[in-house]
Amino acid sequence: xxxxxxxxxxxxxxxxxxxxxxxxxxxxxxxxxxxxxxxxxxxxxxxxxxxxxxxxxxxxxxxxxxxxxxxxxxxxxxxxxxxxxxxxxxxxxxxxxxxxxxxxxxxxxxxxxxxxxxxxxxxxxxxxxxxxxxxxxxxxxxxxxxxxxxxxxxxxxxxxxxxxxxxxxxxxx
Numbered sequence: 788x789x790x791x792x793x794x795x796x797x798x799x800x801x802x803x804x805x806x807x808x809x810x811x812x813x814x815x816x817x818x819x820x821x822x823x824x825x826x827x828x829x830x831x832x833x834x835x836x837x838x839x840x841x842x843x844x845x846x847x848x849x850x851x852x853x854x855x856x857x858x859x860x861x862x863x864x865x866x867x868x869x870x871x872x873x874x875x876x877x878x879x880x881x882x883x884x885x886x887x888x889x890x891x892x893x894x895x896x897x898x899x900x901x902x903x904x905x906x907x908x909x910x911x912x913x914x915x916x917x918x919x920x921x922x923x924x925x926x927x928x929x930x931x932x933x934x935x936x937x938x939x940x941x942x943x944x945x946x947x948x949x950x951x952x953x954x955x956x957x958x959x960x
Contacts, residue, residue, distance in 0.1 A: 797845075800838060802831065802855075808951050811928075828858045835862045843890075846870060853877035860892070869894045875946070928952030935959060 800819040801812030809820040819838050821831050835844060843864035849855050850873030859869055869892060871879060887894060903909040919925035930952035933941040941954050 800835060800844065803951075804948050811951055823855075828855075828861075831858055832861045839864065843867060848872070851875045852879055856880075860886075863890065863892055865890045867892055871896050872898070875948070930954055932957050 798819075799812070799817040800821065801809055801817035802821040802823055803809050803812060804822070804824045806822060809817075809822060812820065819834075821834055823831065826834065836842075843862050844867060845864055846868045847859035847863050848870045849859045852871070852874040854876035856871065856879040859871070863869055867890065871894065902912055916925070920927065928951070930950045931941075931944070932955040935956050935958050938956055941956060944950050945954060
């Protein structure tokens with residue numbers, strides 16, 4: 788059975804550090820899979836270029852940060868977009884903006900508070916979010932619920948790349 792395409796009709800190349808995480812990406816609709824523990828960054832870029840017929844991806848959504856920014860920039864096609872939204876391995880080191888010119892790249896760093904600065908924006912986006920959850924379009928995976936006292940373990944699991952999905956800290960009542 789061919790995996791379903793994303794809601795926006797994108798062809799998704801998933802990159803993760805374990806086969807288990809890649810299986811989850813497959814179940815979510817990804818079509819291509821790169822295990823970063825088994826392939827070097829150069830090998831991953833080569834695979835991405837092979838998959839995209841030498842063009843690269845139109846967008847790279849990068850939650851890792853410092854360790855994967857160079858791979859993302861190398862894999863993006865001309866006129867593509869680099870969406871960086873996390874710092875799991877640390878912030879991306881500074882670079883000159885003229886570096887984006889060779890491929891005419893765009894870069895964005897979205898964060899929630901930039902979207903919900905007004906009560907109207909908060910209402911708009913939360914209504915949309917809950918509609919997607921309620922109708923089953925968006926499925927939120929909770930990896931594990933930790934007692935608040937175990938917050939250090941939760942942080943270590945997250946930083947150690949042992950998780951997939953959301954972590955929840957349970958606050959005692």
